[in-house]
Amino acid sequence: xxxxxxxxxRFASFDAxxxxxxxxxxxxxxxxxxxxxxxxxxxxxxxTGSVPAEARLxxxxxxxxxxxxxxxxxxxxxxIVIASAGALDREASILTLQKLSPTVLRVRLRxxxxxxxxxxxxxxxxxxxxxxxPYSIASLPESxxxxxxxxxxxxxxxxxxxxxxxxxxxxxxxRGPAGNCxxxxxxxxxxxxxxxxxxxxxxxxxxxxxxxxxxxxxGIVLYHGALNDEGLYMREELQALAxxxxxxxxxxxxxxxxxxxxxxxxxxxxxxxxxxxxxxAFLCGDPxxxxxxxxxxxxxxxxxxxxxxxxxxxxxxx
Amino acid sequence: xxxIYEQLGGAPAMDAAVxxxxxxxxxxxxxxxxxxxxDMEKQAAKQKxxxxxxxxxxxxxxxxxxxxxxxxxxxRGLNESHFxxxxxxxxxxxxxxxxxxxxxxxxxxxxxxxKNDVLAG
Numbered sequence: 001x002x003x004x005x006x007x008x009x010r011f012a013s014f015d016a017x018x019x020x021x022x023x024x025x026x027x028x029x030x031x032x033x034x035x036x037x038x039x040x041x042x043x044x045x046x047x048t049g050s051v052p053a054e055a056r057l058x059x060x061x062x063x064x065x066x067x068x069x070x071x072x073x074x075x076x077x078x079x080i081v082i083a084s085a086g087a088l089d090r091e092a093s094i095l096t097l098q099k100l101s102p103t104v105l106r107v108r109l110r111x112x113x114x115x116x117x118x119x120x121x122x123x124x125x126x127x128x129x130x131x132x133x134p135y136s137i138a139s140l141p142e143s144x145x146x147x148x149x150x151x152x153x154x155x156x157x158x159x160x161x162x163x164x165x166x167x168x169x170x171x172x173x174x175r176g177p178a179g180n181c182x183x184x185x186x187x188x189x190x191x192x193x194x195x196x197x198x199x200x201x202x203x204x205x206x207x208x209x210x211x212x213x214x215x216x217x218x219g220i221v222l223y224h225g226a227l228n229d230e231g232l233y234m235r236e237e238l239q240a241l242a243x244x245x246x247x248x249x250x251x252x253x254x255x256x257x258x259x260x261x262x263x264x265x266x267x268x269x270x271x272x273x274x275x276x277x278x279x280x281a282f283l284c285g286d287p288x289x290x291x292x293x294x295x296x297x298x299x300x301x302x303x304x305x306x307x308x309x310x311x312x313x314x315x316x317x318x
Numbered sequence: 319x320x321x322i323y324e325q326l327g328g329a330p331a332m333d334a335a336v337x338x339x340x341x342x343x344x345x346x347x348x349x350x351x352x353x354x355x356x357d358m359e360k361q362a363a364k365q366k367x368x369x370x371x372x373x374x375x376x377x378x379x380x381x382x383x384x385x386x387x388x389x390x391x392x393x394r395g396l397n398e399s400h401f402x403x404x405x406x407x408x409x410x411x412x413x414x415x416x417x418x419x420x421x422x423x424x425x426x427x428x429x430x431x432x433k434n435d436v437l438a439g
Contacts, residue, residue, distance in 0.1 A: 294358055299344060303337045304362050 031132030049080030119206030123176035200285020321374030392439035
């Protein structure tokens with residue numbers, strides 16, 4: 001049993017218990033969401049103790065080098081002293097809240113200090129009481145604001161708050177960014193395939209804008225999947241973008257409905273593109289669909305290193 | 319004499335080889351079900367280590383690793399017919415990469431030497 005010192009208090013850990021679980025059990029308010037080592041919401045900073053590799057996985061080297069770690073991934077065997085990662089937080093204000101569909105809210109934020117990111121990465125949005133969730137960034141740094149697409153999760157605490165209670169001008173904090181699902185210049189003629197479901201559209205929309213802004217010349221095709229027509233938010237905006245940009249094509253796909261193509265996303269893509277050697281893919285959204293898409297595009301000849309993906313892991317209820 | 323691993327171009331060539339090999343394995347109905355739901359990046363890393371070993375490249379594979387890595391699959395019915403299917407896919411991959419038959423035979427011999435451990439359960 002190890003002892004954890006956090007903000008001047010001691011917490012005794014159980015065997016094989018994560019730092020996050022120990023602190024939460026002891027009543028500390030630690031932001032957290034996926035608890036699977038992916039979203040980085042539960043970041044803390046170690047003053048003593050040797051952070052194991054699995055608790056640094058995916059962290060920016062500059063953060064790992066300063067002792068930051070994923071508290072849901074470290075089961076300490078030794079006594080450690082740790083601190084909050086609050087120094088990384090940036091104050092932000094809510095610019096606009098706009099419903100894009102009954103279940104998707106466009107949240108635009110202005111960050112009040114330096115916050116560098118790439119469209120398609122994700123950040124942790126933190127409410128005044130520490131409640132935190134990861135969201136992908138749909139806007140370009142040049143726009144001077146952060147655009148997030150928030151899906152209303154049934155019983156979801158942060159999404160429910162944003163939909164029903166938050167107001168324009170309200171204050172939140174953001175931390176990050178993280179993730180490597182974004183456009184990289186250097187191969188401007190390579191065809192790009194982007195596919196995702198639900199608010200997986202947010203990072204994909206960011207990546208499309210980034211590729212176009214950086215002068216990408218190859219074809220860009222975006223497949224957005226939804227259960228039915230109502231889930232195809234931002235449809236007019238994307239159709240307008242496709243009309244204005246000859247190299248960009250928008251393909252809405254639904255499982256049931258009439259206005260768009262119907263079928264499973266990975267099957268529609270496989271029918272359109274039996275051969276994907278030479279392409280690059282960006283796949284975001286529901287983890288099971290991202291896995292199915294990944295397998296399909298790989299089998300169609302795309303090398304694994306050309307496949308960038310960001311499965312949206314759900315936050316466990318607690 | 320340099321190993322097939324070196325002749326093919328070392329570690330970078332293994333990435334291309336894994337893409338071909340993994341694709342064949344996933345498309346092979348006899349064995350594809352063992353790969354359902356696995357993390358593709360992690361699986362590719364394991365296959366890279368396996369191909370590197372089979373082609374005489376640097377490796378620290380032990381029989382113990384092979385047994386531990388496959389025990390849960392043996393419980394799910396992994397047997398010699400599946401092992402042979404993987405061997406076939408390995409041979410076809412090396413053929414596609416233009417490896418001469420006598421060197422493929424050598425690589426197959428190394429891969430075959432893991433059979434008892436893989437199927438030990």
